[in-house]
Structure formats: structure tokens, C-alpha cells
Amino acid sequence: MLNLKRSIDMFENIALKQEAKGIEKYGQRLNPLDRYDWLRMAAEEQVDGFKYLHAEIEKRRFAIGMIKGILSELDLDTLKKVEPYLKLLEGGKHETSD
Numbered sequence: 082m083l084n085l086k087r088s089i090d091m092f093e094n095i096a097l098k099q100e101a102k103g104i105e106k107y108g109q110r111l112n113p114l115d116r117y118d119w120l121r122m123a124a125e126e127q128v129d130g131f132k133y134l135h136a137e138i139e140k141r142r143f144a145i146g147m148i149k150g151i152l153s154e155l156d157l158d159t160l161k162k163v164e165p166y167l168k169l170l171e172g173g174k175h176e177t178s179d
Contacts, residue, residue, distance in 0.1 A: 145170055 104110060113119070145167055152160050152167075168174075 141170060 100110065148163075148167060152163060
């Protein structure tokens with residue numbers, strides 16, 4: 082339930098900020114009867130969202146590669162401590178006992 086609460090809180094916070102941003106930019110709240118094609122605008126926003134997700138995937142892939150390169154120079158004990166967290170960043174399951 083804690084994760085759900087955090088998700089709801091984050092959604093609300095972003096929604097309120099976006100509302101304020103829209104009012105600042107357009108001088109009013111979103112009006113469903115405006116001249117815009119809302120479906121088209123939503124589709125465009127989804128494409129932008131996908132591009133943002135893909136950019137973050139690429140950024141993390143790069144950072145993980147750099148971290149692995151640095152870790153290859155360290156002792157085996159340190160590598161064993163860090164490796165589970167790298168796997169987590171790569172989309173794996175968190176399996177450490179901490």
C-alpha cells in the first residue's frame with residue numbers, strides 16, 4: 082500500500098504542477114471544448130513520452146556500462162556487493178538480504 086500511496090501522491094503533485102504550467106502558458110485551465118483535437122494531442126504526448134523513456138533507457142545502459150568498466154578494476158569482494166544493484170538497474174530482481 083505504501084508504494085500505491087507514493088504513486089498517487091506523485092501523480093497528484095505532477096498533475097497540479099502541470100495544471101499551473103498550463104495556466105501560465107495559456108492563461109486558462111484546459112477547456113474540453115477548445116478547438117484542439119485532444120486525441121491527436123494525446124497521441125503526440127504519448128510519442129514524446131516514449132522518446133523520454135527510450136532516452137532514459139539509453140542513459141542508464143551507458144551508465145551501467147561505465148560502472149561495470151570501473152568495477153572490473155576493483156577487488157572481487159566489492160564487485161560482489163555492487164553486482165546485485167547493477168542487475169536491479171538492468172531490470173532484474175533485487176535479491177540481496179539488506
